[in-house]
């Protein structure tokens with residue numbers, strides 16, 4: 001049964017926030033076979049030393065691979081749910097340069113232009129207002145910075161590449177590429193001013 005907290009509704013259905021008590025399914029070894037976190041992160045071409053925000057990190061399925069890609073660059077893990085952040089920190093071994101922040105992805109507690117890239121995997125479809133989230137992502141990205149969005153049809157909140165492109169383009173992003181098939185891809189965008 002869905003649990004309602006504040007304005008967010010938790011549950012497994014469409015448009016609901018994926019609950020922390022089901023985090024284990026996001027880390028299930030079978031997921032790695034169909035959605036390799038290493039290949040997904042590699043497709044975003046994050047540069048070594050980049051400052052990266054992982055928005056809606058959940059239990060950190062992708063986080064260690066982002067950290068590997070950016071090396072000494074700072075990584076901010078952000079999620080609405082504290083138990084998710086705890087799991088993500090465990091997976092990244094709380095390494096140096098990793099900060100976790102509990103916040104709403106549509107009200108980011110960061111100054112303007114402080115990230116080189118923002119990585120968002122299977123989150124946007126859960127948000128009440130994904131456009132508001134992208135506006136804020138645009139604000140915290142440096143001009144020319146990268147927005148990477150990973151989506152999979154296995155997720156009930158899947159957003160296909162074409163509506164995703166339309167949404168991002170209407171919030172200040174320029175389409176760059178889609179890697180992977182239509183049912184599971186990483187789309188990259190460039191922040192424009």
Ligand SMILES: C[S@@+](CC[C@H](N)C(=O)[O-])C[C@H]1O[C@@H](n2cnc3c(N)ncnc32)[C@H](O)[C@@H]1O
Pocket residue numbers: 017018026055056057058059060061062078079080081084103104105106120121122123126127
């Ligand atoms: C389906 S999980 C995906 C987690 C992770 N990105 C992954 O692919 O394994 C969605 C995550 O987004 C988070 N989330 C949903 N709405 C959010 C919001 N408004 N602000 C921040 N995080 C949010 C949830 O708490 C959950 O951890």
